[in-house]
Amino acid sequence: MTQLGPGRPRLEPRRRAGQTPRAEILDAAAELFTNHGYGNTSTRAVADAVGIRQASLYHHFAAKDDILDALLAETVTPPLELARTLADRPEPAAVRLYALAWFDVSQLCSGRWNLGALYLLPELRSERFARFRERRDELRGHYETLAAAVLAEAGAGAVAGAELLPFRLVESIINMRSDEGAAPEYAGRLIPDAILRLLCWSGSLAETRVAALELARRFAPE
Secondary structure (H helix, E strand, O other): OOEOOOOOEOOOOOOOOOOOHHHHHHHHHHHHHHHHOOOOOOHHHHHHHHOOOHHHHHHHOOOHHHHHHHHHHHHHHHHHHHHHHHHOOOOOHHHHHHHHHHHHHHHHHHOOOOHHHHHHOHHHHOHHHHHHHHHHHHHHHHHHHHHHHHHHHHHHHOOOOHHHHHHHHHHHHHHHHHHHOOOOOOHHHHHHHHHHHHOOOOOOHHHHHHHHHHHHHHHOOO
């Protein structure tokens, strides 16, 4: 019988995605939270979906909101790390903004479950998730700073307040996944392209795309 650790035998063979029990718990919770609702999912249901005892789940997560917090961190930590790196890079703002948007859309698309849909949970307004909100706000700020720099280059054609839109456009992939059941293949290119055009940027999209993807792949967190 496969073992979780001393005194923690599995109820049945491993059947979830993930190389560790913790990863399996997150995979099961992501499926249940996104398909059945956070409020409708108990820790017992998550444990059952993994094939472990509820007590074994508590060995990894003390409460259900700790599981939710870990899932939310998966969505915001990688793009935030990249945004912090790009903030100090010498490349043009359009290239850096495209790189950030491409990476962010890609990781929101690539997850097995549409974790971005969890952003709408009313529970996220509580103090328990203040740290997540702060990190997401910081990411939004990086988008707005880069977008403002692109707008400044665009000059008179720019629309006031347009720097607020790129972050929202990136997160529109969450609704696309909800509506279509899967991430559309074109989103990783369409959304970053649309962001630059929205900001009245008039450079070569093809050249910027190549430079941005190279930049993102070079500095994206592992």
